[in-house]
Amino acid sequence: MDHAKEDKKMDSPEKGMSRRGFLKGLGVTSVGVATAPKAELLAKLENAPSPNGKLLDKDSVSISLLVNGQKVKVQVEPRFTLAEVLRDQLGLTGTKIGCERGSCGACTVIMDGNTVNACMILAIDAVGHKIETIEGLESNGELSKLQKSFIEHDGLQCGFCTPGMIMSAKDLLDKNPHPTREEVQEATAGNLCRCGSYPKVFEAVVASGK
Ligand code: FES
Ligand code: FES
Structure with a gap:
């Protein structure tokens, strides 16, 4: 599941209430925002981009x-x-x-x-x-050796962390083509996997370097 997209949908005006309406509902005036700045703020928010980024502020x-x-x-x-x-x-x-x-x-x-x-x-x-x-990473429609290794070693479950893991692993392999498991662990330390696929990820990266 693309969690980010789901999150962004929650913020979408399609859900029934625009951000302008939401602010009005909160009673921005009642907390002391002067009329002119409030109007500017609302105008700015109204021009904010939609989730697909099509509407852009004039400062774009x-x-x-x-x-x-x-x-x-x-x-x-x-x-x-x-x-x-x-x-x-x-x-x-x-x-x-x-x-x-x-x-x-x-x-x-x-x-x-x-x-x-x-x-x-x-x-x-x-x-x-x-x-x-x-x-x-793919070339002519073919996955890279590293990507194939993730598949072969079941280096993912839901896959949400996988692109980030693979980019960290690629960076390591670019600099150190035959890393040890400990080196892989260190290089991917900033990539969190809530499915707990770490052992398989480490296997996949080490195998890709062989
Ligand atoms: S989304 Fe960038 S580090 Fe988490
Ligand atoms: S495979 Fe699901 S978060 Fe890593």
Whole structure:
């Protein structure tokens, strides 16, 4: 299940109440917000992007990102994270969003040869950097050796943590092609798996290096 999508749906105006309506319901005026700033705030929220990022604030800017070897142009608001832009605007939903605070590793991508949490990087700060996501690992429709090893060794259950795990493992293998189990454990320490697939993940990565 794509937990992030489910979470975002809860915030969607389609659920019956817009954010403007919600704020009005809370009685923003009654807590002392002056009329003019309140109007500005409501106008700003009303222009906030829909979950698929199609409506953009007037402060949005056009940027170019280099993702999986391809230069792509996107219109983003300065507050958008790299994870949001990859998923919502580029359709690269392999990058998952779990905690959105740099704790779970679900959003791990490789930037300039090192793993980063895409939820902690603003898209505008990713300009000029080389981004690799899970979608970039296959070649000519064929999964990479590492991805195949995850399948062969049952290195996943629900799969939510898997893209992040694989990107951390890829980063390790790029630098250390034949890692020990302990080295794999260390490299994936920032990737949480709530299904507890760790032993199989470690097996898969070690086998991929053999
Ligand atoms: S979603 Fe980025 S670290 Fe959890
Ligand atoms: S396989 Fe389910 S969270 Fe890791």
